[in-house]
Amino acid sequence: MNVYDSEIIIAILQQEGLEEVDSPDNADLVLLNTCSVRDLAEQKVHTRLGQLRMIQEQTNPSMKMGIVGCMAQNLKKDILRKKPYVNFILGPDSYRHLPELISSGGDKKRLIETRLSSLELYDGLFPARHEGINAWISIMRGCDKFCAYCIVPYTRGRERSRKPESILEEARRAVDKGFVEVTLLGQNVNSYRSASGGFPDLLEKMAGINGLLRIRYTSPHPQDVNDDLIAVHKDYKHIICNHIHLPLQSGSDAVLIAMNRTYTREHYLDIVDRIRKSVPDMAITTDMIVGFPGETDQDYEDTLDMMDRIRYDAAFMFKYSSRPGTQAAKLEETLSDDEKSDRLNRMIRLQYKHTLEKNRELIGRNVEILVEKESKKTGKEMMGRTSSNKIVVFPAQNYKPRDLICRVITDAQGVTLFSSR
Ligand code: SF4
Known part of the structure; x- marks a missing residue:
């Protein structure tokens, strides 16, 4: 999503006559497009800001610096107080304010705009893409799910979907530029809704684009996976990729309730079952969080049990990291970092085994x-x-x-x- 947003930002800046340069040493303006989903991502931005500050002091004193994206939204007070050299702070719904900044010649002392919009979809703006195979296309923004551990609903606001015509136009332009694959993006991509239908309808329309070879999407929420979506995978297998990323997060019903994930083990297993009955060779991948506050040994074993039952093709696995401002941040952490690391390492070993087994099943095919x-x-x-x-x-x-x-x-x-x- 941030790659896509950066391409939108570049398009806005190019319309204002700016050009990309290959190093901050030569830049009049440096924007850091940031992510708040995990603490590590935020720490990297602090480090990068320190490096840019040195460049500004030593070789490029006129360089302006801005923080955009989720961290700008989430940590603006902190940045304002501790980083006086940051010239502007724009949240994910505020990129259209960039021309204001440019037209002020950068003289404006500090520009801060982090209001969330219930409408902003950057429709009518086509991202400035570098040459490639895959084009990212955002089809909806925001999230209404409010998982207890997640900062996204607070940094990116409420769910809203683009019109299908605008998405199709963007995909056609991408194909004209040589892209042969698109990945449709949304915090909750399958919550997509338009006046002419839901996410499966959009996929069907996308499948008719001439010159497009593959369509991917990420990330769906299990709650919004329905039979129509599964049917579209089956009917358009030649173009809609044979892969679904289905974040489980935990295999324990108690933890799933605490996380506000809105599905149970049984519900999730039923979805996997329906997918595999309809499209037997569909790759299924997932996201997992270990060490959520209150996760017991048994909760953790239940998660490994789900992994054994489902045998994912791949998984992104993380230690729980508390995000200030979320519901889960109010919960007392019950595991030490070492305990979380032990759980994570065992989970990674199990997933590695499953990935290898699944991949070996393809030998000879x-x-x-x-x-x-x-x-x-x-x-x-x-x-x-x-x-x-x-x-x-x-x-x-x-x-x-x-x-x-x-x-x-x-x-x-x-x-x-x-x-x-
Ligand atoms: S579905 Fe949950 S984890 Fe995903 S963006 Fe929304 S709140 Fe965050």
């Missing part, structure tokens, strides 16, 4: 691969992705990026598949 680029390691190999979002490395031969090819999987190591024939 002929799979469709979208060629992306030369493989970094040898230069004689290329890498691409299956529809199920697995990386495959294969001999370069005469393949070019954007080719859609079929090859037999001959080996699987870690998260990577290999095809030597």
Whole structure:
């Protein structure tokens, strides 16, 4: 989402006559587009600001600095107090104020605009994309789910969806520029609603775009996965990717209630069952949080049990990190950092085993691969992705990026598949 927002910001700045440069040493203006979802992401911004401050002091004294995105929204008071050298702070719904900043010639002492909008979708603004295979396209913004641990509903506001015509137009423009894959984005992508239908209807419309080879999306909420969505995957398998990212977060009903995730183990297993009955080879990936306040040994074992039952193709796994301002931040932490690390490490080992097993099941199978680029390691190999979002490395031969090819999987190591024939 931040890559997409940065592309929107670049488009706004280009309309004002600004150009991108390759280093802050040469920049009149540096914007840090920030994320507040985890503490680590925020710490990185503080470090980066320190580095930019040094550049400003030592080599580029006229450089202006701004913080945009979720951290601007969330930590503006803190930034105002502790970082006097930051010239402006714009929240995720305020990027249209950038021209105001530019037209003031940067003389304005400090520009702060972090009001959340129930309408802002940046419709009519087309992102400035660098050349590539995949174009990110935001189809909705905000979130109404209010998971107890998550800051997003407070930093990005209420859910609102773009009109399908605007999304289709953006996708067609991306194809005209050489993109062959789009990833539809939303904090809760399958909560998408428009006057002409929901998320499955949008996917159906997208599937009719000439020249588009693949459609991905992220991240759906399990609560909003319905039979229409599963049917669209089945009916448009040639273009809608054979992959669903289905964040579980915890396999314990007690923790799921505390997290306000609005589904149970049983409900989630039923969704997985319906997906696999309809599209048996669909890759399923997930997000997990270990060490949520109050997570007992049994809660944790229940989560591992869900992983054993579902056997995810891959997972993003994190230690719980308290986000000030959320409901969960009011709960007392019950595990030490070491205990959380132990739980996380055991979970990672289990997932690694499942990933390898799932990938080895593909050995001997002929799979469709979208060629992306030369493989970094040898230069004689290329890498691409299956529809199920697995990386495959294969001999370069005469393949070019954007080719859609079929090859037999001959080996699987870690998260990577290999095809030597
Ligand atoms: S669904 Fe939950 S985790 Fe996802 S953005 Fe909304 S509040 Fe955050």
